Amino acid sequence: MELYNSTIREVAARLAEAKHRSWPYEPSRAWRDLGQNELVLTRDAAYELGGSGNPASNFTCVTTDASLVPEDSITLVGPDLGEIGADCPFCRIVMLHVNDISGDDQEAFRTIRDMEFVKYHVFPEGYMMRVSPENQREQVRVSRRALKKGMSFRNIGNSFIRKYKEKGLVDHVGIYFVTGDRQLCKELADTAKKVDTITLTLNHIMDGLATDCSVCSFKPVCDEVEGMKELHFKKGEAPMKLD
Numbered sequence: 677m678e679l680y681n682s683t684i685r686e687v688a689a690r691l692a693e694a695k696h697r698s699w700p701y702e703p704s705r706a707w708r709d710l711g712q713n714e715l716v717l718t719r720d721a722a723y724e725l726g727g728s729g730n731p732a733s734n735f736t737c738v739t740t741d742a743s744l745v746p747e748d749s750i751t752l753v754g755p756d757l758g759e760i761g762a763d764c765p766f767c768r769i770v771m772l773h774v775n776d777i778s779g780d781d782q783e784a785f786r787t788i789r790d791m792e793f794v795k796y797h798v799f800p801e802g803y804m805m806r807v808s809p810e811n812q813r814e815q816v817r818v819s820r821r822a823l824k825k826g827m828s829f830r831n832i833g834n835s836f837i838r839k840y841k842e843k844g845l846v847d848h849v850g851i852y853f854v855t856g857d858r859q860l861c862k863e864l865a866d867t868a869k870k871v872d873t874i875t876l877t878l879n880h881i882m883d884g885l886a887t888d889c890s891v892c893s894f895k896p897v898c899d900e901v902e903g904m905k906e907l908h909f910k911k912g913e914a915p916m917k918l919d
């Protein structure tokens with residue numbers, strides 16, 4: 677599964693340039709999980725990541741190339757939860773190395789879809805995520821009480837990784853949080869759109885719909901993303917040539 681590899685390389689390089697802090701995976705540092713959505717009321721919130729019209733996005737990239745996600749790690753670019761004073765730009769990115777799916781595209785596709793749903797099953801106390809699947813927005817209302825208890829992105833990152841690790845196919849997880857930098861968060865929101873388009877195209881291909889590439893609305897994606905056309909051809913429903 678190489679469709680997201682160039683995105684992973686670009687994003688990892690871009691974030692490595694920025695000032696950042698990194699931590700290894702330590703499950704004991706995962707924040708308390710409530711097992712269900714918690715309502716953090718406005719009056720109890722310190723601020724909202726991505727609130728007040730700030731850029732706010734999330735995306736997940738899956739690869740079978742172990743060298744792209746060689747270990748479990750949490751990376752923070754920008755101020756930590758306890759250092760933020762008001763609504764600010766935000767992005768959360770997950771990069772996953774998954775094993776044992778390289779030979780079967782349907783399985784790879786199912787895995788990608790499965791991974792997309794993990795974010796709906798992480799419920800850290802005092803960290804209320806509001807995700808919009810239509811536009812990849814992810815806003816987070818952060819409670820004052822949780823901040824007083826010392827909640828940090830290191831805790832939240834561990835919570836996410838622990839959840840992903842419940843999936844047997846996941847080998848390594850790299851999770852990134854970006855806060856405060858409006859320009860960078862805008863760029864990453866554009867990347868989130870691109871990643872979503874790749875996944876939508878994959879959907880189209882896996883539905884087995886044969887199309888003429890020259891009139892297919894996904895052509896710009898297939899022209900840009902290495903391996904996409906090959907995937908459609910390989911599937912046996914090769915795109916028809918009408919001319």
Ligand code: SF4
Nearest residue numbers: 889892895898908915
């Ligand atoms: S390979 Fe051609 S037909 Fe298939 S999704 Fe891409 S552009 Fe469309």
